[in-house]
Each structure stands twice: as structure tokens, then as C-alpha cells.
Amino acid sequence: MEELLQHLINGLSLGSIYSLIALGYTMVYGILQMINFAHSEVYMMGAFFAYYSAKLLKLENSPSFTTLLIILFITMAMCSLLALSIEKFAYRPLRKQPKLNVLITAIGVSLFLQYVAQIIFGADPKVFPTLINDQLLFEVAGVPVKSFDVTILGVSVTAMFALHFLVYHTKLGQAMRAVSHSPAVASILGINVSRTIAFTFVAGSSLAGIGSILVGIKYQKIEPMMGTMIGLKAFVAAVLGGIGSIAGAVVGGLVLGVSEVLVVVYGSSQYRDALAFGILIFILLFKPAGIFGKNTIEKV
Amino acid sequence: MRILKFLNLLILSITFVVSCTKKEDVILVGEYGSLTGDDATFGISTNKGIKMAFDEINAKGGIKGKKIKLITEDNQGKNEETAKVVNRLITQDKVVALLGEVASARSLIAGPIAQKNGIPMVSPSSTNPDVTEKGDFIFRVCFIDPFQGFVMAKFASQNLNVKKAAILRKTGDAYSEGLANVFSTEFKKMGGEIVADLSYQNKDIDFKGQLTEFKAKKPEVIFIPSYYGDVGMIAQQARQLDVKSTLLGGDGWDSPKLHEIGKEAINGSYFSNHYTTESTDPVVVEFIKKFKERYNNETPDGLAALGYDAAKILAEAMERTKDVSSIQIRDELAKTKDFVGVTGKITINEKRNAVKSAVVVQVENEKRKYVTSVAP
Structure with missing residues (x-):
């Protein structure tokens, strides 16, 4: 029982990172109907932005809540800038083109960023700076709850609520939902479609930036290829929850995280990725719209 | 022209x-x-x-x-x-x-x-x-691996005097699987028990599932035949979960980066190596x-x-x-x-x-303390 509780904590903590990245996929899909494969590389670059900004500001050895906030803010800003330029130079010129062209461009951008990062940062793994200390906070039924896990859950839940507020309770969110529903009608109604799309990219990539810092804090090791697998998993999570749906991405990520941890423990690590992609095939076969099905889909 | x-x-x-x-x-x-x-x-x-x-x-x-x-x-x-x-x-x-x-x-x-x-x-x-x-x-x-697996099994059962060991191996890696298999058979031959034998995959960064399972089985040592990058992260996560078992490994641990990634969590662990810098030869x-x-x-x-x-x-x-x-x-x-x-x-x-012959060393920050030699 004690282990099961610990497994659940581990799974939720992993799953909340999947959710953060899945949100980026889902939002862009919701508004542009395209899968932004470069998203996992925005996440990877986020880890390096955080790494170098901590170094430049000489904050790598002063773990505190303020340090975390400063680095979070810088990384979100840098990731947004990166995503904005990708959108402007790679996707916007193709907006009137067939969807397939944009998809292939996205894969191209993803590979480009991976290899550029290898040239600039080097292919060897870097050790992420300590931004907060890992302390024992309290125990639940003999299971220690540490500040890392609480920070990860806390930061991701806050980020997700902020996103929810943005989409459903602001003018900008209203514009996003309108564009996602019908770009043509939205522009007739005086909504600046290009700017709304740009904001969607900003929101999605900020979440990826947060995700990358949380991964850095938790696992210490960052490298230019770190985005590939986690990006694919997050994509599966987004499809599982119903691509285009915000709640779906969150639930999908958590389900995937918990089930992966359980498979590794009670089955074998060999089946873990098979499970993740098995879920993808299963969903595509039987419920292509995902858990949060078509009728209740809430596009961003 | x-x-x-x-x-x-x-x-x-x-x-x-x-x-x-x-x-x-x-x-x-x-x-x-x-x-x-x-x-x-x-x-x-x-x-x-x-x-x-x-x-x-x-x-x-x-x-x-x-x-x-x-x-x-x-x-x-x-x-x-x-x-x-x-x-x-x-x-x-x-x-x-x-x-x-x-x-x-x-x-x-x-x-x-x-x-x-x-x-x-x-x-x-x-x-x-x-x-x-x-x-x-x-x-x-x-x-070769059989020898290295044998060295660590012998070290665990005779020098550390332990009876319960767990193994965390990297699937699909010739080196890791080789060492793990030999350690498992040799350790059992010497009267020990393998309480858990779990695996992880290339590029994995989360080992908490496996480590939580180890924590429940309470092995005295955990044998991790892998390379330093993974080992550093495994050690960190093990300590985060309060896994108290001693960590053992092979020559794949030997890198200045082991301590950089693993920090204090890796101190006190042992691994088999090819030579020791403390030698007077x-x-x-x-x-x-x-x-x-x-x-x-x-x-x-x-x-x-x-x-x-x-x-x-x-x-x-x-x-x-x-x-x-x-x-x-x-x-x-x-x-x-x-x-x-x-x-x-x-x-x-x-x-x-x-x-x-091989040597067994103990990790102490950047240093490797010589513990013993094992002849073929």
C-alpha cells in the first residue's frame, strides 16, 4: 500500500510534466489544426536557456524560491521569443498552403533546432543548476513528500489554472476560442487572427519552458536530444485526452505518467514505450477524438 | 582546353x-x-x-x-x-x-x-x-564482464558481508546485461539472494518506479552496471526516496562527471575498476x-x-x-x-x-579510495 502511494506520487509528478508539454501541442492544434513538432525542441531549448541564464546571473549555487521564479520568468520569455520566430518565419508564410506542408516544415524545424543545439551547446549532457533545495516536507502514511515533488506539482497546477483563466476569462482567450472555431468569421468580427495565433504560441511555449525547468530540477541532466522522447509522449498524452482539448491534455498526461510508472514496476521497462504507443494506436482505432470526445470538445 | x-x-x-x-x-x-x-x-x-x-x-x-x-x-x-x-x-x-x-x-x-x-x-x-x-x-x-560481475559479487558477499541484493540493469545494452547476469548467478552461488531484478531503457531519466520497488524489498546492496550519467541520476533519485542500500557498479562508473551529476548521493558507493590512482607501483x-x-x-x-x-x-x-x-x-x-x-x-x-586483476574502489567526491584487489 505504501509503495502504491509512492508510485502514484512518482507517476503524478512525471505525468504533470507530460501535461505541461501536451498543452502546447493541443493549443496549437486547436487553433491551427497542425501538429507543431518543433514544440519538443522549444522545450529542450528552454532547459538550456535556464541553464545559461542561471550561469550568467551566477545563481547556480543559490537555491531559493526567488531564484526559481527569476529563472522561470527568463526561460518563459526566451521560449516565447523562440516560438514566435518559428511561427513567423516557418509557419506563417505557409498558412494558406496545404496542412501537409506545414507539418513537414514543423519536422524540419525540429531537426534543425536539435542539431543546431548540438553544435552550440555540445552533445554531452550538462548538469542542471540547483534552483531549489530538496527537503522533506511531511510524510503521508509513511511516504515522504519532498519539496521537489511539491514544487513540480505546485508549479504545473498553477500554470494550468493560469492557462484556464486566460482562455476562459479574458478577452484574449475569447479571441483564441473564436479563431479556433472559425478564423474567417473571427477576422470579419474584427479579431486580429495573426496576433491571436502568435499569443497561442507564446502561451504554449511558456508552458514548455516551465516543463523544461521542472525536468531540469528533478533529473539534473539536460542534453540537446532530451526533447524527442518526452515530446512524443506528450503528443500521445494530447491525443489520448482528445487533441484540441485543454482538460484532455492535462488528464492525458497524468494518465500516461501514472500508467508508465506502474508498467515499469509491475511489468518491465521494455513494455513502457510499447504501452505509451499502444495507447495511441488503441485511441486512434476506437475513440479517435480522445477521452474528452468530439461532442464536448472545447477548442482553444 | x-x-x-x-x-x-x-x-x-x-x-x-x-x-x-x-x-x-x-x-x-x-x-x-x-x-x-x-x-x-x-x-x-x-x-x-x-x-x-x-x-x-x-x-x-x-x-x-x-x-x-x-x-x-x-x-x-x-x-x-x-x-x-x-x-x-x-x-x-x-x-x-x-x-x-x-x-x-x-x-x-x-x-x-x-x-x-x-x-x-x-x-x-x-x-x-x-x-x-x-x-x-x-x-x-x-x-571481461564475467570477471567484473564475479568481482562485485565476491566483494558484496565476502567484504561487505551482505545477503540481499537488487539489480537495476539497462535493457538492450550488451555491457549492462552481461554484468548483471554474471553478478546474479555468482551472488546466488555464494549464498546470497537477489530480491529484485528490474530494468530501465536507454535515455530514461526517471527511475523512481524501480527505486520505490527496491525500497520495499529492502536489499542491502543495489548493483547498477551502467554508465556514469545514468548512475548519477539513479543515485540522486535513490536518496530522494530515502533508499538506504549501498550502491555497487562496474567500470562504467569511472568518470569525473559521476560526482558532478550524482553529488553527495553517490558517495560511499563501490565499483570495480582497472587501476587505482592510490597505487604505489x-x-x-x-x-x-x-x-x-x-x-x-x-x-x-x-x-x-x-x-x-x-x-x-x-x-x-x-x-x-x-x-x-x-x-x-x-x-x-x-x-x-x-x-x-x-x-x-x-x-x-x-x-x-x-x-x-581488478580493483574495487569507493567513491568519495572526486576521489576513488582503494578498497581491495581481486585476482582472476
């Missing part, structure tokens, strides 16, 4: 002559390794050892009056890249012998290529038994002194020492040949006996493996 043709011919013949003369006065030796990538310190350390060995030999006049020229190729720690660079070294650069690799999985890819082309290959530190079984042109100067003392002078006061790890030994053994074999041809180098390598190396006295046996 005609002049252009003539010029072309002239340039061609000049390059031909130049490349011919160049080949006359140097002996080309190829090295492939992971100078970048996940286990970059392996390739970099080995390269430093090899370069130092060849420079010493060249300073003394080289081999039969010819200087050794080392051509190093980076495979980025990737399997697919390895085949590419090894082919390039053999067919394009035309090296007479190859040095590499550290990771067994990549030596297993390069081995058959070297064998097919009749180029002798000396692996400094690939410990998987299959590596030298790829053919009679493949040699190594380190001990004059050969070792001299090697460490020269290495520190050359490389900015850096302490050589086991892989640098093995790279050095591999290069020296290859050079000695070359010296004994008549014409430094690949086939003769092979024959002479096979005859290596009682070579006094930094990593011990090396004799190549009929299976082209080195027979020598």
Missing part, C-alpha cells in the same frame, strides 16, 4: 606523389570513440591516454624510424555513427590498426568491419565477452605524474590508463613486426606476454583477452 587538361593531370600527379611520400614516413593508426555524446568523458579520457602514449614513442624515435600518426574520429557515442567512421578510417584513411572503443555495444559494431578488412583492432576497455569473439583480429587489454606513479603535467593537473581515470596501455601494447607489437603490415601486427599482438602496463601485468590469452 588542352592546357587545362594538362594542369589537371599535373595537380593529380602532384597530390598522388605527395600522398605517397606522406605514407612512407608515418604509420597511420585510427582511433574511434565518443568524444561527444552521452558518455563523452569515456572517449575523451581514452583519447588523452592514447595521445600521450604515441607522443612518448614518437619522441623516442617512433617505430623503426617512422613516426606514428593518430587519426581520431568521433562517433558521438552513437551506434550508427560508429560503422560510418570505422569504414572511413579503414577505406579512406587506410590505417594499419584500429584503437577503440570503450562501450562494448559500439566495439561490437566496429569489430566485424575491422575483421572483414583484415585490420587489427585493440579495444582499450570494452568488457563484453563477445567483442573479441568477432574474429581473430580483435584484441582487448582489459578484463612506480609505473602507475610515473604515469599519473606525466599525465597531470600534460593535461592541466587532471587525474587520469581508468579509461585514460587503458587507452595508454592499449596504445603501448599496439606500438610494441608494431616494433616486433618486420614490415608493420596489418597481418603481422595481428600476429605479434597475439604474442603479447607479461606486458607491464599501468593497469597491471597484461598477457593476451588465446581468446585475445587480457588476463589481469
Whole structure:
């Protein structure tokens, strides 16, 4: 029982990172109907932005809540800038083109960023700076709850609520939902479609930036290829929850995280990725719209 | 037009002559390794050892009056890249012998290529038994996995006096699986019990599931036959979960980065290695002194020492040949006996493996404290 509780904590903590990245996929899909494969590389670059900004500001050895906030803010800003330029130079010129062209461009951008990062940062793994200390906070039924896990859950839940507020309770969110529903009608109604799309990219990539810092804090090791697998998993999570749906991405990520941890423990690590992609095939076969099905889909 | 043709011919013949003369006065030796990538310190350390060995030999006049020229190729720690660079070294650069690799999985890819082309290959530190079984042109100067697994099993049951062990292996990795299997059988033979045997995959960063399972089974030691990057993260996560078992490992742990990633969490763990920097053997003392002078006061790890030994053994074999041809180098390598190396006295046996003893060291920040030696 004690282990099961610990497994659940581990799974939720992993799953909340999947959710953060899945949100980026889902939002862009919701508004542009395209899968932004470069998203996992925005996440990877986020880890390096955080790494170098901590170094430049000489904050790598002063773990505190303020340090975390400063680095979070810088990384979100840098990731947004990166995503904005990708959108402007790679996707916007193709907006009137067939969807397939944009998809292939996205894969191209993803590979480009991976290899550029290898040239600039080097292919060897870097050790992420300590931004907060890992302390024992309290125990639940003999299971220690540490500040890392609480920070990860806390930061991701806050980020997700902020996103929810943005989409459903602001003018900008209203514009996003309108564009996602019908770009043509939205522009007739005086909504600046290009700017709304740009904001969607900003929101999605900020979440990826947060995700990358949380991964850095938790696992210490960052490298230019770190985005590939986690990006694919997050994509599966987004499809599982119903691509285009915000709640779906969150639930999908958590389900995937918990089930992966359980498979590794009670089955074998060999089946873990098979499970993740098995879920993808299963969903595509039987419920292509995902858990949060078509009728209740809430596009961003 | 005609002049252009003539010029072309002239340039061609000049390059031909130049490349011919160049080949006359140097002996080309190829090295492939992971100078970048996940286990970059392996390739970099080995390269430093090899370069130092060849420079010493060249300073003394080289081999039969010819200087050794080392051509190093980076495979980025990737399997697919390895085949590419090894082919390039053999067919394009035309090296007479190859040095590499550290990771067994990549030596297993390069081995058959070297064998097919009749180029002798000396692996400094690939410990998987299959590596030298790829053919009679493949040699190594380190001990093999069964021995390393045996050393750690013996150390656990006799020196640490423990009865319950767990294993965390990396699936699909020749080195990790090899060590884990031998450790498991040997430890049971010595009266111990394996309470859990779990695995993880390449590129994994989350090990908490496996570690939580270990925590419940309460093993006294956890054997993690893997490479330093993963081990550092595993140690950190183990301590985050309050897993109190002692961690054990193999020579894949040997890197300055082990402590950088693992921090305090890795201290107090033990691993088997090829040599110890605390040795008082004059050969070792001299090697460490020269290495520190050359490389900015850096302490050589086991892989640098093995790279050095591999290069020296290859050079000695070359010296004994008549014409430094690949086939003769092979024959002479096979005859290596009682070579006094930094990593011990090396004799190549009929299976082209080195027979020598291993040491067990304990991690203490950047230091490796010598604990015991285990003879074959």
C-alpha cells in the first residue's frame, strides 16, 4: 500500500510534466489544426536557456524560491521569443498552403533546432543548476513528500489554472476560442487572427519552458536530444485526452505518467514505450477524438 | 582546353606523389570513440591516454624510424555513427590498426568491419565477452564482464558481508546485461539472494518506479552496471526516496562527471575498476605524474590508463613486426606476454583477452579510495 502511494506520487509528478508539454501541442492544434513538432525542441531549448541564464546571473549555487521564479520568468520569455520566430518565419508564410506542408516544415524545424543545439551547446549532457533545495516536507502514511515533488506539482497546477483563466476569462482567450472555431468569421468580427495565433504560441511555449525547468530540477541532466522522447509522449498524452482539448491534455498526461510508472514496476521497462504507443494506436482505432470526445470538445 | 587538361593531370600527379611520400614516413593508426555524446568523458579520457602514449614513442624515435600518426574520429557515442567512421578510417584513411572503443555495444559494431578488412583492432576497455569473439583480429587489454560481475559479487558477499541484493540493469545494452547476469548467478552461488531484478531503457531519466520497488524489498546492496550519467541520476533519485542500500557498479562508473551529476548521493558507493590512482607501483606513479603535467593537473581515470596501455601494447607489437603490415601486427599482438602496463601485468590469452586483476574502489567526491584487489 505504501509503495502504491509512492508510485502514484512518482507517476503524478512525471505525468504533470507530460501535461505541461501536451498543452502546447493541443493549443496549437486547436487553433491551427497542425501538429507543431518543433514544440519538443522549444522545450529542450528552454532547459538550456535556464541553464545559461542561471550561469550568467551566477545563481547556480543559490537555491531559493526567488531564484526559481527569476529563472522561470527568463526561460518563459526566451521560449516565447523562440516560438514566435518559428511561427513567423516557418509557419506563417505557409498558412494558406496545404496542412501537409506545414507539418513537414514543423519536422524540419525540429531537426534543425536539435542539431543546431548540438553544435552550440555540445552533445554531452550538462548538469542542471540547483534552483531549489530538496527537503522533506511531511510524510503521508509513511511516504515522504519532498519539496521537489511539491514544487513540480505546485508549479504545473498553477500554470494550468493560469492557462484556464486566460482562455476562459479574458478577452484574449475569447479571441483564441473564436479563431479556433472559425478564423474567417473571427477576422470579419474584427479579431486580429495573426496576433491571436502568435499569443497561442507564446502561451504554449511558456508552458514548455516551465516543463523544461521542472525536468531540469528533478533529473539534473539536460542534453540537446532530451526533447524527442518526452515530446512524443506528450503528443500521445494530447491525443489520448482528445487533441484540441485543454482538460484532455492535462488528464492525458497524468494518465500516461501514472500508467508508465506502474508498467515499469509491475511489468518491465521494455513494455513502457510499447504501452505509451499502444495507447495511441488503441485511441486512434476506437475513440479517435480522445477521452474528452468530439461532442464536448472545447477548442482553444 | 588542352592546357587545362594538362594542369589537371599535373595537380593529380602532384597530390598522388605527395600522398605517397606522406605514407612512407608515418604509420597511420585510427582511433574511434565518443568524444561527444552521452558518455563523452569515456572517449575523451581514452583519447588523452592514447595521445600521450604515441607522443612518448614518437619522441623516442617512433617505430623503426617512422613516426606514428593518430587519426581520431568521433562517433558521438552513437551506434550508427560508429560503422560510418570505422569504414572511413579503414577505406579512406587506410590505417594499419584500429584503437577503440570503450562501450562494448559500439566495439561490437566496429569489430566485424575491422575483421572483414583484415585490420587489427585493440579495444582499450570494452568488457563484453563477445567483442573479441568477432574474429581473430580483435584484441582487448582489459578484463571481461564475467570477471567484473564475479568481482562485485565476491566483494558484496565476502567484504561487505551482505545477503540481499537488487539489480537495476539497462535493457538492450550488451555491457549492462552481461554484468548483471554474471553478478546474479555468482551472488546466488555464494549464498546470497537477489530480491529484485528490474530494468530501465536507454535515455530514461526517471527511475523512481524501480527505486520505490527496491525500497520495499529492502536489499542491502543495489548493483547498477551502467554508465556514469545514468548512475548519477539513479543515485540522486535513490536518496530522494530515502533508499538506504549501498550502491555497487562496474567500470562504467569511472568518470569525473559521476560526482558532478550524482553529488553527495553517490558517495560511499563501490565499483570495480582497472587501476587505482592510490597505487604505489612506480609505473602507475610515473604515469599519473606525466599525465597531470600534460593535461592541466587532471587525474587520469581508468579509461585514460587503458587507452595508454592499449596504445603501448599496439606500438610494441608494431616494433616486433618486420614490415608493420596489418597481418603481422595481428600476429605479434597475439604474442603479447607479461606486458607491464599501468593497469597491471597484461598477457593476451588465446581468446585475445587480457588476463589481469581488478580493483574495487569507493567513491568519495572526486576521489576513488582503494578498497581491495581481486585476482582472476
